[in-house]
Amino acid sequence: MAMHALFALSLVLAPQQPAERPFAPAPAQAVHLADGIKIGEVTDRSAIVWVRLTATAERNAAGRAWPEGADALPADADLGEMVDAVRGAAGEVRLTWWMDQQGAPRESSPWVKVDPARDFTHQFQLDGTLAPGQRYGVLVEGRAGEEAAPQCRMEGALRTAPAAGAAAPGRFTVVTGQSYLRRDDPARGHRIYGHMLTLDPDFFVHTGDVVYHDKPGPFAKSPELARYKWNRIYAMPLQRDFHAQVPSWFMTDDHDVLKNDCWPGQRYGDLSWDEGLAIYREQTPAGPKPYRRVRWGKDLEVWFVEGREFRSPNRMEDGPEKSIWGAEQKAWFKETFAASDATFRVLVSSTPIVGPDRSSKKDNHANAAFRHEGDELRAFLASQPDAYVVCGDRHWQYVSEDAATGLREYSCGPTTDKHAGGFSQKNRSDAHRYLKVCGGFLEVSLEYEGGEPTLAFRHHAVDGSLNHEDRRTVTEGR
Numbered sequence: 001m002a003m004h005a006l007f008a009l010s011l012v013l014a015p016q017q018p019a020e021r022p023f024a025p026a027p028a029q030a031v032h033l034a035d036g037i038k039i040g041e042v043t044d045r046s047a048i049v050w051v052r053l054t055a056t057a058e059r060n061a062a063g064r065a066w067p068e069g070a071d072a073l074p075a076d077a078d079l080g081e082m083v084d085a086v087r088g089a090a091g092e093v094r095l096t097w098w099m100d101q102q103g104a105p106r107e108s109s110p111w112v113k114v115d116p117a118r119d120f121t122h123q124f125q126l127d128g129t130l131a132p133g134q135r136y137g138v139l140v141e142g143r144a145g146e147e148a149a150p151q152c153r154m155e156g157a158l159r160t161a162p163a164a165g166a167a168a169p170g171r172f173t174v175v176t177g178q179s180y181l182r183r184d185d186p187a188r189g190h191r192i193y194g195h196m197l198t199l200d201p202d203f204f205v206h207t208g209d210v211v212y213h214d215k216p217g218p219f220a221k222s223p224e225l226a227r228y229k230w231n232r233i234y235a236m237p238l239q240r241d242f243h244a245q246v247p248s249w250f251m252t253d254d255h256d257v258l259k260n261d262c263w264p265g266q267r268y269g270d271l272s273w274d275e276g277l278a279i280y281r282e283q284t285p286a287g288p289k290p291y292r293r294v295r296w297g298k299d300l301e302v303w304f305v306e307g308r309e310f311r312s313p314n315r316m317e318d319g320p321e322k323s324i325w326g327a328e329q330k331a332w333f334k335e336t337f338a339a340s341d342a343t344f345r346v347l348v349s350s351t352p353i354v355g356p357d358r359s360s361k362k363d364n365h366a367n368a369a370f371r372h373e374g375d376e377l378r379a380f381l382a383s384q385p386d387a388y389v390v391c392g393d394r395h396w397q398y399v400s401e402d403a404a405t406g407l408r409e410y411s412c413g414p415t416t417d418k419h420a421g422g423f424s425q426k427n428r429s430d431a432h433r434y435l436k437v438c439g440g441f442l443e444v445s446l447e448y449e450g451g452e453p454t455l456a457f458r459h460h461a462v463d464g465s466l467n468h469e470d471r472r473t474v475t476e477g478r
Contacts, residue, residue, distance in 0.1 A: 030151045031091040031142045032057040035231055036240035037154050040285025042203060042247035043294055044132035044161040048285035051140050052121040052231070053114045055080075055089040057152075059235035061187075071219035071269060079228060086231035088120030091144045095124045100135040100157070111143070118282045119227050125287075133162040133297075156244035159202050162297035167448065170296040171199060174348065174442040176207045176253075176392030177414030180233050181217055184416045184439075184462060189236030192415055192441050195464030197242055199443060202296070204246045205304065207392025207412065208253025208350040210284075213268055213276065214260055221269025223279060230283040249292070250284040252277070252308045253350040253393060254363070261363040263311050277309065291329045293336060299453040300446045301342035305333060307350040314362045318372050324351070324365060325373070334380060337387070343474055344386050344455045346444065351393045353377055354402045354409035356429055358422060364393065382407045385475040388455070390442065396423045397442075397459045399434040399470055408433075410457050410470070412442035417462055434459065434468040 034054040041048045063083035080087035098106040114120045141150040162168035173196045211229040213220035220226040257276040259268040290306035310326025355366025365374030382405035389409040397413035416439040428435045443458040459467040
């Protein structure tokens with residue numbers, strides 16, 4: 001039977017595309033994969049593989065520096081000339097995948113053209129084609145045109161989720177706040193990626209602030225400069241190596257959609273809300289819905305909610321109509337969360353639900369600006385046995401327990417120590433079970449002790465060392 005009859009490969013569509021044309025590619029004699037590949041949204045039977053063709057094998061590390069305070073390309077410059085730029089290239093890509101077992105057959109997609117209107121990217125969706133609980137190899141190849149032989153290639157790997165009835169261990173890592181300017185390895189990127197890789201996680205969650213449009217070097221006040229920042233960060237070797245080997249779930253937050261504390265309908269210079277959101281979806285392996293969940297065997301299910309796309313304005317008066325999640329998403333979450341028979345259930349939110357946060361912040365559920373919906377969500381989650389919250393956005397690590405409900409929240413902290421701040425150890429409250437103003441990452445690990453499931457939350461420092469561990473067992477009598 002023909003391959004296309006067995007496998008559904010399709011482009012994952014984004015919302016309305018930015019009107020501004022991306023900078024033109026150089027006439028390419030060969031194409032490359034300077035931004036690597038990103039494997040995403042892996043379930044028990046499906047996955048997405050993202051790829052972008054580039055005109056060079058590496059970023060332009062020796063390029064022209066940005067003028068101080070720049071929010072537009074210098075008039076006498078081409079974007080590809082700027083430091084760490086990664087020029088796109090027209091061409092074709094092909095995906096091959098196989099189960100990691102001796103003698104397993106290989107399946108390949110047709111060659112497909114990358115899309116110049118989407119920054120020379122393509123997303124392959126393997127929908128219902130994979131088997132649960134298996135390791136797969138993937139190979140992405142690129143070429144300049146139909147007559148050319150493959151000119152670049154990158155291999156990667158993924159593990160599919162175990163079947164819902166299988167008692168199988170699982171591990172994922174969580175980060176937030178990935179600033180290019182505050183990276184701790186200037187040549188290679190962010191050190192935590194190498195340390196996370198040594199844990200061999202089954203998947204990875206980026207809770208948002210993947211790039212910072214509204215930070216200098218340059219300020220990304222146009223679609224062209226927003227794409228430049230995405231291309232730059234994922235041409236860093238540590239990020240590139242990690243994402244070829246660990247499937248990811250990406251979540252939006254304010255800085256990588258538009259600007260600090262933003263909501264729908266706003267602008268950042270010439271960058272509109274719709275353009276910022278479309279570029280986010282263009283640059284990440286993204287399925288059709290922005291709120292998603294993944295079941296990891298019998299004992300774990302994880303929800304990833306969307307905290308920007310459906311929110312009310314932060315300055316709106318609080319009350320029943322004011323929402324971060326929106327009515328449709330909230331109804332989906334409550335219904336699916338309550339119906340799940342997973343032993344442990346984890347909500348991942350881009351912003352805090354428990355906190356405590358700084359009193360000046362007005363864009364999350366932990367503070368007064370969205371208190372009504374925050375109280376509603378905390379009460380609902382606390383009524384569900386063995387339910388926990390993991391959050392990003394805050395630039396410090398913590399474990400906190402809500403005094404009113406007993407709900408626990410785990411903040412992963414930012415990617416580097418340079419990025420840590422905004423809170424003080426002196427502000428430790430009765431809610432904190434752990435607090436450290438530092439960078440690093442959070443590890444969530446489903447483990448079995450004497451056949452019984454345990455969920456371990458481990459905060460790691462930027463060098464991979466363990467800062468804190470909190471082990472949770474099953475609620476008695478569940």
